[in-house]
Amino acid sequence: MSARSTAPRVAITGVGVIAPGGTGTEAYWQSLLSGVSSIRELTRFDASRYPCRLAGQIDDDFDTAGLVPARLLPQTDISTRYALVAGHHALSDAGVASGPEAAPDYAMGVVTSTAQGGFDFTHREFRKLWHQGPEYVSVYESFAWFYAVNTGQLSIRHTLRGPSAALVAEQAGGLDAIGHARRTVRRGTPLMLTGGIDSAFDPWGWSSQLAGGLVSTVDDPERAYLPFDDDASGYVPGEGGAMFVLEDLDAALRRGAERIWGEVAGYAATFDPAPGTGRPPGLARAAELALADAGLAPDDVSVVFADGAGVPRLDRAEAAALTALFGPRGVPVTAPKALTGRLCAGGGPADLAAAVLALRDQVVPATGRTVNVPEEYALDLVTGEPREAALSTALVLARGRHGFNSALVITLPRP
Incomplete structure (x- = not known):
């Protein structure tokens, strides 16, 4: 760390x-x-x-x-x-x-x-x-x-x-x-x-x-x-x-706050390079920078709330970013927005709410109706039923149209 x-x-x-x-x-x-x-x-x-x-x-x-x-x-x-x-x-x-x-x-x-x-x-x-x-x-x-x-x-x-x-x-x-x-x-x-x-x-x-x-x-x-x-x-x-x-x-x-849900430990945003440059998308870099901002290493992350676009080329790119950062099947991944749809600017905050609740209850919600994850993605995607797990740190990812990437790290309250 x-x-x-x-x-x-x-x-x-x-x-x-x-x-x-x-x-x-x-x-x-x-x-x-x-x-x-x-x-x-x-x-x-x-x-x-x-x-x-x-x-x-x-x-x-x-x-x-x-x-x-x-x-x-x-x-x-x-x-x-x-x-x-x-x-x-x-x-x-x-x-x-x-x-x-x-x-x-x-x-x-x-x-x-x-x-x-x-x-x-x-x-x-x-x-x-x-x-x-x-x-x-x-x-x-x-x-x-x-x-x-x-x-x-x-x-x-x-x-x-x-x-x-x-x-x-x-x-x-x-x-x-x-x-x-x-x-x-x-x-x-x-x-x-x-x-x-x-x-x-x-x-x-x-x-x-x-x-x-x-x-x-x-x-x-x-x-x-x-x-x-x-x-x-x-x-x-x-x-x-x-x-x-x-x-x-x-x-x-x-002031005697009634509850500390968690800490916003890290944040970063990047922008994708122009098409045709051959440079990789900026999502992985956003995640790396957010973790660095939090003073954490990839091994410290307990769960990832993925952007989960549901578009094959975008899913493939996100899976590649996650495996590059965490290794094949290196961290549980979920996209609970599959049950609600993509909420545009509300999507990342809704995922953040799910992340703080996951940390509170020590359980990862499943990814909607997803069943067959391509082997090439090498993701440990939580499907079917929620998964109990020891959770202390969540990484929340979001991508906007035309190249916006954002990553936020949330942790349980730390001493």
Whole structure:
């Protein structure tokens, strides 16, 4: 093991999840452990004419349960409502009150990621513009679509006036937001609310997701999204994500934090080289740098939460990166997002939530319906049933379209 950094240690003290299969951290975790798939026919609109009709969809009867004020409903997209609910749960889980009396001004900030913005909201307003005229377009269209809107609404809702930001890197963006929040804590802001949320299940948003050509066209929900499987044929889009409270560990202990879920020990991001250069993708390098940042060696990693694209060439590349770093079958690997779909910017944070729960319960969730892993991948992929294991350190990986790679290392609280 390498020498540990002398930089301030950053703890996760609050977790809030809203994802297919479970609104709330424990409900989400139990859905992963039970192997219940949330992939089904999309019902937000009539998708019968589309080549892909399956999605990891949050229940249509989703209720903000009083956590989003009625005055905000006309001005927020569904993805922002998800972020507000998940953010509330994370702050409550951390035992952190919001409002101007909760902490010194500028002591709490927000960093979020969304890759799709308020798609459903903005496209609804576009339809009004085209069919009824500009006077019918909501004034809230000026910001409800924007990639920074979740950061802004969370900041206003909870009076979090410290350093804040919004990042966009598709599937990798959620981990990037958490990495940036960690950096902000290390620079002196005591507490950050951070994570990623996405949703784009309206006709235009759905079409934009299908346009990339990587979405599975398999009609069977049980076989549509199979990361690292011989029959992998693409992924299934999902919605939702997770929010976290990150704190300076010493400050969290001083205030009597109710729980330390774990430490964000390392983070790194890389970008793939241009096609045709012959240089390897940057995922392995991101993992190496994150481990170096954590002061850990590959042998210290107990489990990897893989990106698991479900696209053969991308699965092959990720398997090669993992075997290069850990050796053939050198570490248990899982991709629980196979049960929920890929949540875009919410995917990495949802995997991080699963990782901290795995460390808590000492069990690795299985990889959906994947059964036949090609021998050439040389992966110790957890399939079928959850696997009990001695877990202390998890590596979470995410890749975004067009070359983004992110890696985050989470550990149990260390002395």
